[in-house]
Amino acid sequence: MAFNIIETCIGCGACIRICPSGCITGEKKERHAIDPTLCMECSACGRICPSGSVENRLGQIIQRVKRAQWEKPRFDHKTCMACTICVEACPTGAITLGEPASKDPHAYPELGLEKRCIGCGFCVKECPVTAIAMTAPVEALPA
Amino acid sequence: MKKGYMGKVLVVDLSTREIWEETIPDTVYKSYLSGMGLGAWMLYNRIPANADPLGPDNMLGFMSGLLTGTGSLFTGRWMVVGKSPLTGAWGEANCGGHFSPAIKRCGFDGIFVRGKSDTPVYLYCDDHVREIRDATSLWGQDTVETENALIKTVNRPNAKVACIGPAGESISLISGISTDKGRMAARSGLGAVMGAKRLKAVVLAGTQRIVPHNRDEIKRLSQICNRWVQFQPPFISGPLTAPVGALMRILPTVLTQDGLLYKILLKKWGTVSMNQMSPEMGDSPIKNWKGTNKDWGFSKSYSSNPDVFTKCERVKYHCYSCPLGCGGICLTNGKYQETHKPEYETVLALGGLCMNQDVDSIFYLNELLNRMGMDSISAGATAAFAMECFEKGIITTADTDGVELTWGNPKAVEYLIEKMARREGIGDLLADGVKVAAAKIGNGADEYAIHAGGQEPGMHDSRNDPGFALHYSVEPAPGRHTNGAGLYYEMYQLWKVAKGIPKIPPMYLKSSKYKTSKRHAEIGAVNSKFMNVINGAGVCMFGSFIGAKRIRIFDWLNAAAGWQFTPEDYLETGARVQTLKQAFNIKHGIEPKANKITDRALGIAAQTQGANKGRTVDVDTMMADYWEEFGWDPSTGKPSQEMTNRETINGI
């Protein structure tokens, strides 16, 4: 059982635009569909869907979250071994390698292309040494 | 599928332009693992007997490892397999970088290409699209230009490219395949197979998930491994590695090496850490294998001391899933701005083997060879061969546009390599390696052509470690320094996890290394078997050097695939793959005995001075003993028909 778009879908196409594996199809204003063989279960479609129409493999509706509130990875460079697993794990190519510090010649990962991040958490899942955590953005206090 | 492997391969026929997927039965993975084992199984069954390596019937496989992408460490190696045009035998080349996970992210454990295109093409593959695309505009471009152009054209996150340079295009038999702008799958001449197929590149941009059976267990084992890797006490300065090497030469006893020491060197400098230590020990061949550490003493090797390389290192370079990062990107002040940090093999092949002390020329040639897509070991070895021919008067200035090919002349090395890379003048004759060149030159030149079955050996002297002599001569892909050696066996420490294999004491008499004994073959057989497990899993050999209790490859495999095999079972699997590769050679008419390395590398005649003075390796006995270890005919090295049938099909 993969992810599924239910009949409340309004056919806005937001999910098509965000899906990193390009596995959603559908005509405008018609119910969209997910190709279960290619869906990687990143949940991005569910988080973006304005009509709450995407259910996960357990049949639960994925909650819509405002894009600005999506969780993003934070890297702990003390634990990180610069192995680049997360860079390759990221389906959107949001993670880049930073410039090395003068004393430490290794290049550590950072969210260099933050706009691409869809908050899927695959980087966290694949990091072998738990050097990444997903955190919600902290809203700036009004001045 | 929660097994770590993808269970499918992609097959491409460039002649008919057909592309299809094939599902691989689980029994194949259980019998041969993924990676090179799966590759051997496919190629044994798919390449018809005596196929022309440069013809449409040869099949080239781009393989990922079973452990790649499972959360394990040091498992980013990818492998290319095919029938070698250089040796006519089983061909394999192994490379790091980031191409290995890219193969699996497209949903495959391997991508196989057969047939031949009329015009230059590249293969593009992502989650939806598998296409043969036109590469006419890329033909003639170097590997860095090609990669940059393709990344730009396909414009996909994390797209990865494997490509050939002009050397592969011009069917140089010592050309390789490049990824990450100059990391080469260099050996066996497989770049020429791509060139002959007119396949300029393979571009991958999939995003599929790699799902192991038990990722948490894999991570737990990875954390143990990483703790050992991060243990990095301060270490001596670069030039001080030389006296350490000298001490190892002088001592009458050998302290069995704990690979942790080499790990510390690798993490600090990379493989160039051996630039001075190895020649001092007697491990580096000097002056086309006729020199010794006395010809390449401390003062000569000083210009390439390890610190020289880390001083211009802009950033360390990690292959996928590597916690160590032995690579680097170096700034150079020559024609090119940057280059991958040259490896020890490259430095010695272009340095000590040619007596060349000019390290700037090595940086330049390293980048030139990477861009041209040529094997730096074979290229350096061929240059050294030409220099000896010049010394003997077989090649003269009339052949070299007036350039004096004298030992140690950096201009001569540059001249030769530039000519080879472009296949111009004398370079046309040399661009297919020492064996082909010697046959064309004649006049007794073959005496100076050091090779095993046509493959120039790595920069490790078989007179110092007889294990190298054995592996150079018996491996189905001959002449390779990466399949085993006495030293490797010490570092693997396999006896700590597997039963029934020789245990090495913490200290032993050096002289015992050079005595004829069945022990060499016993150890050699375990090395080969283990290397097949490593190559099935996609593990980096340097990672495995830290010792079997610290890098738990067998446990990782069980956790990834959900198997319950013992280390002994895995070594049995490694033996099966070895028999399969040997059967491949027999099928293609290779006489195993003919792959014996050239006499000079065996100490026939023995050297009269230096670290390896008086040493001769009785490799004939070792080869026969080794073949017996696998149950093959010890007089011919051939597995019986019954054994071949059993091990190549194995219930499939």
Ligand code: SF4
């Ligand atoms: S879960 Fe991710 S991969 Fe699957 S359809 Fe939604 S956006 Fe695409």
Ligand code: SF4
């Ligand atoms: S959560 Fe991590 S893997 Fe997912 S898109 Fe963001 S950076 Fe990439």
Ligand code: SF4
């Ligand atoms: S996967 Fe983890 S350890 Fe590896 S580079 Fe990313 S954050 Fe660092």
